[in-house]
Amino acid sequence: MDAQDLAYNDWSITALSPWPWPVLAAAVVLLAVAAWVVAGPLRTAPGATRRLLLGLRALGLLAGAALLVEPGLQLQQVSSTPGRVAVLLDTSRSMGLPSGGEAPATRMDRAREFVTVAAAALQRLPPSVSVESWTFDRALAPSTAEALRTVAPAGDRSDLWRALTGVLDGRPGKPLAGVLLISDGADTHDLPGNGLPLEAAERLRRAGVPVHTVALGAERGYRDVAVESVRADDFAFVRNPLEVEATLVATGYDALDLPVTLRRDGRVVAVTQVQLPGGGGRAVARFKFEPRDVGEAVYAVEVPAQVGEVIVDNNRRSFTLKTIRDRIRVLQVAGRPSWDVRFLRRLLKENPSVDLISFFILRTPSDNANVRQDELSLIPFPTRELFTEELGTFDVVVFQNFNFGPYEMGAYLPNVRQFVLNGGGFAMVGGELSFSEAGYDSTVLADVLPVRLPPGRGHYVEEPYTPTVTEAGRRHPIMALPGGRVGDVVGRLPQFEGFNLTDGLAPGAEALLTHPAPRSGPRDQPVLAVREVGKGRTLSLMTDNLWFWALPDAGADGRGTAHRELWANAIRWLIGDPALSRVRVEARGGAFDPGQPVELVVRAFDASYRPLPGAHAELVLEGALEGGDAAVPYRAVAQQKGVTGPEGEWVVRVPSPGPGAYRARVTARAAAGSLGSDEDAFLVRQSDREIAEGAPRPELMAALSEASGGTVVRSPDDVGGLEWKIPEGVRVHRRRTEPLWDRWEAGAVFALLWALEWVLRRRAGFA
Amino acid sequence: MSRAFTRRALLAATPAVLGAGAARALSGGHNPFTVAQLQHGGNWNPRPTAMRRLLWEVSKRTSIDVAADATAVTTDARELFYQPFLYWTSDGEFPPLDARAREKLARYLAFGGFILCDSVDGAVDRGAAASFRRELGALTSNRPLDVIPREHVLFKSFYLLDRAEGRMVNSPDLWGITVDNRVAAVLTVNDLGGAYARDNFGYYLHEVVPGGDLQRDRAFRLGVNLVMYATCLDYKEDQVHIPFILKKRRR
Missing domain, CATH: 2.60.40.1930 (Macroglobulin (MG2) domain)
Incomplete structure (x- = not known):
């Protein structure tokens, strides 16, 4: 053996024969039988001779068998399958907060004590299991056992989940036997609340690696009051009731009776009294108020600091809330009841931010209701009131398939034009009573519309078509329809079947939808067009079929909501919604x-x-x-x-x-x-x-342990008893085989044995 | 718009078209109000000319532009969802709709459709009325139908009415189901269609009891109000209308 052989720490005898085992076994059996048969005459030989000959024959057979099997010496260098235990220490700033125990110490002090004592127990792990040290805050970083005893809590975030998944996914060649996670659980990144998200729990379960947790900061004597969460709408309407709910939690105190204050930009909005049960119990503070100012503001819910409280920064939680203008006042004037009118009225009425006044012409002078006036619910169309005194109180006016002619409205149309120039929103919706069909082409209202109207009547066309979304339409907020690219969305919606022809767009107007190829008139006729004019905005919808994007679309297994979504967008755009x-x-x-x-x-x-x-x-x-x-x-x-x-x-x-x-x-x-x-x-x-969210979360730490099959470690002395997932089996690093019989000496021994047996047998008088 | 014309032209080629399939709006104009009539497994069309007459009366009395006649539809018809007013009548019980049909009708109601159920057999708790209650219940998780109060806008959407009448007055009430704060389906047990039906010579086919022609006109008024409610919803509930209506009611 050379020097390198010294590294081999295991050996075994093995067969090197290229023949399969059954063949070798059969050959050995045949040889044995043959030797037994031919040995028959030797039984009469004298005792010593018989024993000598039979012995030589047996040795010859063994040598033959050895030649067939070709035994060899297998030398191996082996070791147990290695594993690793990861010790993760939280080094975020919250670990510098008081631990909460009787003795003044930070959570990091406790952590250092823990790793020092636990190191001895970790040393007793099998030699094949290495102990890795890591620190984490925003990210995971390798460390050493010595460094863990001196590291400072300086990280500006705690990302527990990233740290855990980092060690779970790392070094696939070296299985993880377990994790010892030392933290206060105050994650400020991915893990809100005290529970563990289902996906995270499932991920830990699948990994099958026990995560033993050391939860710091929540010792007996830890005292804290916190505004745990705040729930409010994303936006509010000015002078409309708004509700804000704040969840409060108190730890380490007996029952508390606390004033809870809601502030807007520092000013007190409301105060309410809340009774908090002690021992980690929660209570909800509810505020109901009416915001008085439009705009985005920072709100804060706060409770006063209590005696002995460890963290006072979490006694306050802030959030931003946008207060938008009072309800949008919309005037809808329709020339006659129709499905298009009805579907628009329905969606406007259901919109809580819209205050709707509708005027529908239910009866024209030529209709005969067959009764006295007082048996009807009809009222005169109040043109003068609406279009002189009240017009300025509306944000948006919609003329929907409305012919102004029979109602002596011509004198009021300049008011509508001025309403637009002063900043109002105006929409004209098509139909056989609208646009040129009603003679708007010769009125001042035509000046502010997004389309140029052809003179005279006869421009209402009936033919099926799918409107095309223009380049402007693809970007415009009015066309922000969910469900994919807006061109595809519109392509899937029911076709329209009627539209009012125009002479094209007015200066400064944009077409959002067009009729690509009408049978008469120029191509790319605007179907939906918008314009900013003066301080106001106008919209022309050249069809009364938009309601096909509601019920008929639902009947074709569509979402049935595009009509509602488009109109909601249009109203917001018409009023110049800051959004x-x-x-x-x-x-x-x-x-x-x-x-x-x-x-x-x-x-x-x-x-x-x-x-x-x-x-x-x-x-x-x-x-x-x-x-x-x-x-x-x-x-x-x-x-x-x-x-x-x-x-x-x-x-x-x-x-x-x-x-x-x-x-x-x-x-x-x-x-x-x-x-x-x-x-x-x-x-x-x-x-x-x-610091503000640095309250310890022992429940989260326990949830991590439970999901992974680990335990919550109360004391460093318990580390010795923790269960690890130690990998089983050995790993062979090197192997060498020395043939024992595959050499000429073996053949010589074989031949010598049989030759000696033959000579002695002859001399003894046997054949 | 041409919806009624183009579809009607298509449907005229099928036996599902009521009457002669006269696909012409009375006004000759556009965007006509149309009524769909549901075909089902029972006697689904006991008053074949009723809706044609109601549409004519609506056209004569109001500004609504109407089609000439109703269109017969099944729940599978694409046309159903283009006609948000569905007339569903029966003489006697009818077999339950299958699950797919019920699913379609529930979707129809949820997305804005309106159903008028008209029981013509005179029974209040049996016959067609019982079948209607069963089917409407199935569309609303077996919620019972509610009596529509007399203060409801349906009784003042065009005419000021204080009761529901048809060819008979088995009950002065209407029952309904509400979807998203609107009455989406109405049941009457007074044979509304019986009061409207006329023959080709213009004679009414059924005697109206007990009130005679005045009651027939009140039945038409109810029909007009139902059409107005379907197309205007609670328009007459708007604050601007209330003082006028209260004043007239006090007279």
Whole structure:
């Protein structure tokens, strides 16, 4: 053996014969039988001679068998299958918070004590199992056992799930025998609440690797009151009731009777009293109030700090809420009841943000109701009141297949035009009583419509067609229909069967839908067109078939909602909803840590909602410092001017303006005029999330253990008794085989034995 | 619009068209109001000319542009969903609809359809009325039908009415089911169609009891109100109308 052979730590005898075992066995049996048969005469030989000859013959047979089997010596270098145990230590800032026990110590102090004591127990694991040390905060990082005893809690996030999956997925060649997770459970990334999401639990179950958890921070004596969560709508209507629900939790206290305050931009909005059961019990505080100001604002729910409380930053939870204008007042005037009229009325009535006044012409002078007037529910069409005194109170006016002629309305149409120029929204919907059919071509209202009307009657056409979505239509918010690319969505909807011909688009108007190839008139006739005119916006829908996108679409197994969605978008666009403004500002993330620069993105769009480069924008940051109960006016804290880049975006980074609630207001202009304004609210936290959301979550840690088959470790002394998934079996690293009989000496021995047996047998007188 | 014309032309080639399949709007205009009539396993068309007459009366009395006649449909017909007013009548019991038919009708109601159920056999709790209650219940998870209160807008959507009458007055009530705050289906047990049906010479086919021609006209008024409600919903409930209506009712 050479020096390298010293590394072999295992050997065995093996057969090297290329013949299969059955053949070898049969050959040995045959040889034995043959030897027995021919040995018959030897039984008469004297005792010593007989024994000598039979012995030689047996040795010869054995040598023959050995030649057939070709035994060899197999040398091996083997080891047990290796495994690893991962020790994960949370190094986020929340680990620097007090542990909550009687002795003053941080969670990290407790963690260090734990890893020091537990190290001895981990040393007793089988030699094949290595112990890996990791730290984690926002990401997982390799460490050493020594480093774990000195590491500082400095991470700005806790991502438990990323850390766990990181070690579960890592190093496939070295199976994981288990994880020892040391943390306060205050995840600030993926794992909200105290439970474990089903998918996460399932993932741990499938992995089959026990995760033993050491939950820090919730020792006896830990005291905390927290606003755990806040539930509110995404937006509210000004002067309409709004409900906000906050869930509060108290740990380490007996029952508490606490005032809970709701603030808007620092001003007290409402206060309610809540009784909190002690011992981790929860209670819900409900606020009902009517926001009085339009715009985005930062709201906060807070409870006062209690004596001995470990974390006071979680006594307050902030959120942003957009309050939009009062309900949208819509006037719907219809020339006669029809399904198109009915479906529009239905969706407007069901929309809680719309205050609808409808006027339908139920009877014309030529109709005969066959009764006295007082048996009818009809009222005169109040043209004068509606189109002089009341017109300005509406946000949107819809003329739906309405012929103004019989109702002496001509004198009021200039009022409608002025209503648009002053900022109102106006929609004209087609039909056989609308557009040129009603003679609007010769009225002042034609000046503000998005389409040019041909003179005279006879322009209402009946033929089936599928409208085409134009390039502008693909971007325009009115055409934001769910279900895929808008062109495909419209292609799947029922066809229209009628439309009002036009002489094309008015200046500055955009067609969103067109009739690609009408039988008469020019191609690409506008079916849906929009226009910004004066301060207002107008819309022309050149058909009374839009309701086909409701019930008939549902009958064809469609969603049956495109009619509703398009009209909802149209109403928002007509009123100039800030959400559809052509300039928008967004505070990325909505909340920033202390000291973190505030990043805002300003986007500008042209009339077709294409990104608009070169727009000049002015951004003002206004802050509302926490000012107690008194009203605190916003004060400007920063102001910047900029121009949108090639993508229509201007990204603004502002140094942190300090903790508080802020709003960013932007106005923008392009060569064609004002793009409007927008605002967004954001919060700069008093403390970072690690502290504000640093309450220990032992329930989450227990859930991780339970899902993975691990245990909750109460004391470092328990580490020695933990169950690990130690890999079974051995791994062979090297192997060498030395043939024992595959050499000429073996053949010589075989021949010598049989020759000796033959000579002695002859001399003894046997054949 | 041409919906009634184009579809009617197609349907005229099938036996499912009622009457002569006269596919012409009375006004000669566009966008006519149409009525679909449901074919089912029972006596589904006991008053063949009733809807034609009602449509004519609606055209004469109101501004609604109407088609000349109703269209017979099955629940599988694509046409059903283009005609949000479904007339469902029967003389006597009819067999239960199958699950697919019920599913279609439930979808029809959910997305804005309106069903008028007219029992012509005179029974209130048996016959066709019982079948209607069974089927309407099946469409609404077996919710019982509610009596529609007299204050409901249905009784003032065009005419001011205080009861429901037809060829008979078995019950002055209407029953209905509500979907999304609107009455989506109405049941009458007074043989409404019987009050409307006329022969080709213009004579009414059935005597109206006990009220005679005045009752017949009130039956027409109810029909007009039902059409108005289907096409205008609760329009007359808008605040602007209420003072006028209350004033007239006080007179």
